[in-house]
Amino acid sequence: MQKALNLLLQNMSEKNATLLTHSLNVAKLCTIIAKNLGMDEEFYYTAGLLHDVGKLLVPNALWDKSIAISREELEIFKNHSKWGAELLKMLGLNEFSVIALLHHQDTSDLPLPVQIVAAADKYEAMTSLWRQYKKPVSHKEAIDELWNMGIFQPTVIEALAIAQMELITKKEN
């Protein structure tokens, strides 16, 4: 598994720097959420790293655009969930495939592993500086938004709020 993982990471860094940054940030958040919930930290680190791996298959022309992408281009981007799930299955990383497939489904019946990665993913996207088209929101605004979505279990959002505080504390020390 380590070999496949290293290869995917290398491809992600070559594809787009923000893809790698986002994936690493999500992986870190997932790890601390898992720790706070007493779950498998290594599994969630890898799940966070791989949730957007299908973006490797999005054509290069759609990345690094200086203007907002069109509706058609957005539809192509949306395929990354399905493509990621298929890619992971092909590589024998089946345990991460369902997370990649469902991480953008906004329903309240998502399995817990998908909820953890999806919450970390949404939080990271809302608060990060790498997005070109939207300004980052504060920690509190992002957590409030996750509550408002009404799709995440309270324990997941609470663990995420604590996770982020732990990351901030680590950076300051």
Ligand SMILES: [Fe+2]
């Ligand atoms: Fe995604």
Ligand SMILES: [Fe+2]
């Ligand atoms: Fe993502």
